[in-house]
Amino acid sequence: MEQTMGKRIAAGRKSLGLTQDQIVEKLGVTAQAVSKWENDQSCPDIAMIPRLAELFGISTDELLGVQRQEVHPAQLVDPDEEQEPEGIHFQGGNWEMQWDGDRKNGLGLAAWVLLTGALLLVGNILGWNAGLWDILWPTGLMIFGICGLWPRFSVFRLGCGLLGGYFLLCNLELIPFRMGKNQILPVLLLLFGLSLLMDALKKPKGRKYHVVHDGKAAARGESFFQQEEEAFRCATSFGENTREIGLPRLTAGEATVSFGELRVDLTRCEEIADGTVIRGKCSFGQLVLIVPRTCKVDPHVSTTLGALETQGNPDPDASVTIRLEGGVSFGQIEVRYV
Secondary structure (H helix, E strand, O other): OOOOHHHHHHHHHHHOOOOHHHHHHHHOOOHHHHHHHHOOOOOOOOOHHHHHHHHHOOOHHHHHOOOOOOOOOOOOOOOOOOEOOOOOEOOOOOOOOOOOOOHHHHHHHHHHHHHHHHHHHHHHHHOOOOOHHHHHHHHHHHHHHHHOOOOOOOHHHHHHHHHHHHHHHHHOOOOOOOOOHHHHHHHHHHHHHHHHHHHHHHOOOOOOOOEEEOOEEEEOOOEEEEEEOOEEEEEEEOOEEEEEOOOOOEEEEEEEEEOOEEEEEOOOOOOEEEEEEEEEEEEOOEEEEEEOOOEEEEEEEEEEOOEEEEEOOOOOOOOEEEEEEEEEEOOEEEEEEO
């Protein structure tokens, strides 16, 4: 999905650890302008683009989302240049070999080749009774397992790495061989099954909700955030997120969290209507609702082995009431006045 300018501005601000108020001070604009920029309700004027790019340490093209393609001029071939018998032309310049895989695959291949070569060299010096194949396949299995442990842990990959190291030591006769060939396949199946079980426990089997805009899915997966007109919707599963609501006027909202932590900050709203309804659902996690002291929260939340807590107090003359509805089970919903 293409990233909007508002998202690029918000990402640049957050990468510097700045708040919207700090952006206001540095650029000399209004808080309402910054909020509208980040929510794609308006765009900075042309004179502000270079200042924003300089502040975020990026180019104006990156801020505007412009991708430039480098055009290489045509190169003339001298007919007198040396040719191979099959008609392949060689021109002046530097030749280079490129590995088409990503960086992790390239590092894994390099580690495999270096480790195999080093072990063969040491084996020849020390007189190990191990040939190329005895070293090649266990080192390949070991590197395959190790490279698969990042960025997401896998029991199967860990097992492959350990088995590769085990068989390498056995083939080098550094430890006695105790595992029979008939035991290898069951062990791999057990590791693969454990990996599948961990993945099933970490991820929900299906999406509990989705947002549709103009007939297309606007947000999917385990975390999303959407603001439109006078309402917002956000959710987090198996993670931690902070959502700053910057609407000109807020009348409704919905926040859902399961197995994670979600903080919803309403202090950026220019106006919160009296009687605004916020629906919050929390399961095995924590939902924090951050509200200004000019508002008071009227909770109507059901708790099942969960808790509803409040930090701070609203102002005595708070005239705006926010109705908090929903439920919490095996978790906590916290109302925090700032």
